[in-house]
Amino acid sequence: MSRFAAVIFDLDGVITDTARYHYLAWKRLAESQGVHFDEAFNEHLKGIDRMGSLELILASATRRYSDAEKLALATEKNEHYKELIATMTPSDLLPGAVAALDDCRAAGLKIGLASVSRNAFTVLDRLGITGKFDYVVDAGTIAKGKPDPEIFLKAARELRVTPDACFGVEDAVAGVSSIKAAGMYAVGVGDPQVLAAADIVIPDLTQFRLEQYK
Ligand code: BG6
Ligand code: MG
Numbered sequence: 001m002s003r004f005a006a007v008i009f010d011l012d013g014v015i016t017d018t019a020r021y022h023y024l025a026w027k028r029l030a031e032s033q034g035v036h037f038d039e040a041f042n043e044h045l046k047g048i049d050r051m052g053s054l055e056l057i058l059a060s061a062t063r064r065y066s067d068a069e070k071l072a073l074a075t076e077k078n079e080h081y082k083e084l085i086a087t088m089t090p091s092d093l094l095p096g097a098v099a100a101l102d103d104c105r106a107a108g109l110k111i112g113l114a115s116v117s118r119n120a121f122t123v124l125d126r127l128g129i130t131g132k133f134d135y136v137v138d139a140g141t142i143a144k145g146k147p148d149p150e151i152f153l154k155a156a157r158e159l160r161v162t163p164d165a166c167f168g169v170e171d172a173v174a175g176v177s178s179i180k181a182a183g184m185y186a187v188g189v190g191d192p193q194v195l196a197a198a199d200i201v202i203p204d205l206t207q208f209r210l211e212q213y214k
Helices: 018-032 039-045 050-058 067-085 097-106 120-127 150-159 173-181
Strands: 006-009 110-113 166-170 185-189 200-202
Touching (some): 006 150, 018 039, 018 050, 039 050, 097 110, 110 150, 150 166, 150 173, 166 173
Parallel strands (some): 006 110, 006 166, 166 185
């Protein structure tokens, strides 16, 4: 019996490996502007929305960019990203993802999705799991991205549960900060040293154990 009434999942890097596709698309974009881009820098971009990520990349560029240029670069990255996700199928679900969702459902929890990606609906659709969620936040309605708590609080409100009755599942430092700022229990997915602010860290969803989250 879980003390929680709802679980709110992140998408990219938790349920499917789109974090890899974001990385590849940002790397190509950054290098086209002469900005060095590697896995370590990418770690800071995980969970950060599109324009916020672009600003972080362009902070290392040798010149300044107008708003119109920034919009064009963000669109270019997104077009590349959309090409990368176009071929996704249910086989791109990460191991343990469906079992974790089904365990939460079997325990009577409501299930939400809190991704700042404006492509989240497309990715869920390609993975064939849209119907497994009671509520999916539309990233276009969020004013402040992660690490602000807005997106997790909105998911809780729409699921009609209080934040203290929710736990969030995240692979990003910014995402774990967002969950904790929302007053929720945080399950980190990845490296415990990177996700030190989480209440518990598991390497991937094959290790998801609902009964251990208190
Ligand atoms: C987050 C990813 O889920 O969505 C970030 O972790 C990404 O890497 C962000 O930049 C925004 O995604 P999109 O699809 O709206 O550009
Ligand atoms: Mg993520």
